[in-house]
Amino acid sequence: xxxxxxxxxxxxxxxxxxxxxxxxxxxxxxxxxxxxxxxxxxxxxxxxxxxxxxxxxxxxxxxxxxxxxxxxxxxxxxxxxxxxxxxxxxxxxxxxxxxxxxxxxxxxxxxxxxxxxxxxxxxxxxxxxxxxxxxxxxxxxxxxxxxxxxxxxxxxxxxxxxxxxxxxxxxxxxxxxxxxxxxxxxxxxxxx
Amino acid sequence: xxxxxxxxxxxxxxxxxxxxxxxxxxxxxxxxxxxxxxxxxxxxxxxxxxxxxxxxxxxxxxxxxxxxxxxxxxxxxxxxxxxxxxxxxxxxxxxxxxxxxxxxxxxxxxxxxxxxxxxxxxxxxxxxxxxxxxxxxxxxxxxxxxxxxxxxxxxxxxxxxxxxxxxxxxxxxxxxxxxxxxxxxxxxxxxxxxxxxxxxxxxxxxxxxxxxxxxxxxxxxxxxxxxxxxxxxxxxxxxxxxxxxxxxxxxxxxxxxxxxxxxxxxxxxxxxxxxxxxxxxxxxxxxxxxxxxxxxxxxxxxxxxxxxxxxxxx
Numbered sequence: 001x002x003x004x005x006x007x008x009x010x011x012x013x014x015x016x017x018x019x020x021x022x023x024x025x026x027x028x029x030x031x032x033x034x035x036x037x038x039x040x041x042x043x044x045x046x047x048x049x050x051x052x053x054x055x056x057x058x059x060x061x062x063x064x065x066x067x068x069x070x071x072x073x074x075x076x077x078x079x080x081x082x083x084x085x086x087x088x089x090x091x092x093x094x095x096x097x098x099x100x101x102x103x104x105x106x107x108x109x110x111x112x113x114x115x116x117x118x119x120x121x122x123x124x125x126x127x128x129x130x131x132x133x134x135x136x137x138x139x140x141x142x143x144x145x146x147x148x149x150x151x152x153x154x155x156x157x158x159x160x161x162x163x164x165x166x167x168x169x170x171x172x173x174x175x176x177x178x179x180x181x182x183x184x185x186x187x188x189x190x191x192x
Numbered sequence: 193x194x195x196x197x198x199x200x201x202x203x204x205x206x207x208x209x210x211x212x213x214x215x216x217x218x219x220x221x222x223x224x225x226x227x228x229x230x231x232x233x234x235x236x237x238x239x240x241x242x243x244x245x246x247x248x249x250x251x252x253x254x255x256x257x258x259x260x261x262x263x264x265x266x267x268x269x270x271x272x273x274x275x276x277x278x279x280x281x282x283x284x285x286x287x288x289x290x291x292x293x294x295x296x297x298x299x300x301x302x303x304x305x306x307x308x309x310x311x312x313x314x315x316x317x318x319x320x321x322x323x324x325x326x327x328x329x330x331x332x333x334x335x336x337x338x339x340x341x342x343x344x345x346x347x348x349x350x351x352x353x354x355x356x357x358x359x360x361x362x363x364x365x366x367x368x369x370x371x372x373x374x375x376x377x378x379x380x381x382x383x384x385x386x387x388x389x390x391x392x393x394x395x396x397x398x399x400x401x402x403x404x405x406x407x408x409x410x411x412x413x414x415x416x417x418x419x420x421x422x423x424x425x426x427x428x429x430x431x432x433x434x435x436x437x438x439x440x441x442x443x444x445x446x447x448x449x450x451x452x453x454x455x456x457x458x459x460x461x462x463x464x465x466x467x468x469x470x471x472x473x474x475x476x477x478x479x480x481x482x483x484x485x486x487x488x489x490x491x492x493x494x495x496x497x498x499x500x501x502x503x504x505x506x
Contacts, residue, residue, distance in 0.1 A: 104261065105258045109254070118379070119379030119380070121379075121448060121451070126250060126251060129246060130250070133247065134259060149259055151211060157213060176211055176212075177207065177208035180207040180243075181200060183243045184200045184204060185196050188196075
């Protein structure tokens with residue numbers, strides 16, 4: 001309960017700051033306020049049903065409204081619930097993917113000797129890097145992805161990669177260029 | 193989707209060429225003059241370098257196994273959702289050596305929780321956030337086994353049987369000689385700090401090699417080695433009163449300490465990592481502490497997914 005109320009108060013402050021930063025008009029702000037007041041409870045209920053976890057549901061609902069705040073034009077929102085559901089759905093999928101990466105990462109750690117286990121802090125930092133990289137790699141064709149990972153993480157030569165994938169070295173060069181471009185586009189997209 | 197610029201396409205091709213390891217002097221010279229020809233070229237190249245650096249942050253071996261499997265289609269992901277949540281917490285334990293030790297432990301605090309316990313002989317124990325201990329009292333000994341976290345101890349003085357009071361960690365044994373001290377478990381060592389009286393510290397695999405600390409000293413030890421004693425500060429035990437004290441502490445270290453008291457991830461942008469901070473902060477309301485930071489330092493808070501917070505330059 002306490003956590004929820006702290007979150008709520010801090011995000012209201014955050015909301016006001018974001019609203020100021022983005023020059024949200026007073027009409028826009030009061031509209032937002034209405035959307036929040038009329039739909040927050042509904043959204044938490046909906047997420048709670050899907051996630052069967054109250055804290056995650058409240059967190060995701062807050063996150064959804066913060067995303068909404070970052071949109072420039074709130075006046076065009078006619079169906080707030082459809083709009084909110086779309087945002088919340090995207091966030092939920094990211095959350096699931098994050099959990100899955102976490103699971104795979106922990107399983108990988110199980111093969112490492114106890115003495116070499118990273119600290120809890122190092123684990124979280126690695127997980128975060130994995131989440132970011134995974135998002136960047138999303139949508140890459142499988143062979144391109146594989147070639148790129150073998151280069152970045154194993155440091156294999158193009159001939160070795162070609163051998164593993166059963167393609168020519170020239171194709172590997174192509175794959176790597178494609179992968180680099182894919183990542184560059186992703187980064188560009190992020191910064192805009 | 194954005195359309196890639198010509199500079200981005202060219203940069204990617206240069207990247208593929210140079211990464212092959214087969215580029216010669218002439219290739220490098222040509223690449224250099226391409227890069228120097230326009231700031232757009234240099235920028236596009238810089239971006240690829242940053243991506244490379246991100247990959248280098250991953251520890252070896254872990255990256256490939258984890259990233260090799262692409263994300264499943266969205267609908268399938270949603271189906272798995274309920275399952276994920278029900279096993280989410282438990283899976284954190286699977287990598288641990290002996291999960292049952294934690295599950296069967298005598299006393300445990302959650303992240304953000306501190307707790308005071310009084311033992312039968314009058315000894316007072318303070319458990320810091322995210323701490324797990326076992327208490328073993330019998331006719332021969334009084335022992336606290338610190339499995340995870342940090343514990344502060346004020347030993348009772350009414351022990352008629354004159355049993356030793358010890359704290360055991362995976363790295364060794366700390367024996368109290370009537371006193372007030374704390375023991376904290378780090379990932380790869382244990383730290384013992386002494387505020388009153390004396391303690392004896394013995395590394396696990398070398399119990400003959402020991403050192404006796406005097407009041408005001410602290411020491412780090414692994415199962416084979418002891419560090420040189422350093423000065424212990426009483427403020428290091430202020431957490432037992434719910435306070436985190438910092439004296440000109442680098443922001444990165446401050447946030448690492450603060451993150452012990454809050455669930456989720458708290459990161460520090462390297463650009464502000466060295467800013468120094470001083471003061472006393474309540475560990476019970478870490479959100480408020482972060483808010484304070486934005487008032488006193490040129491930083492801002494960026495939160496994603498509710499539990500993933502980064503402190504950035506403002």
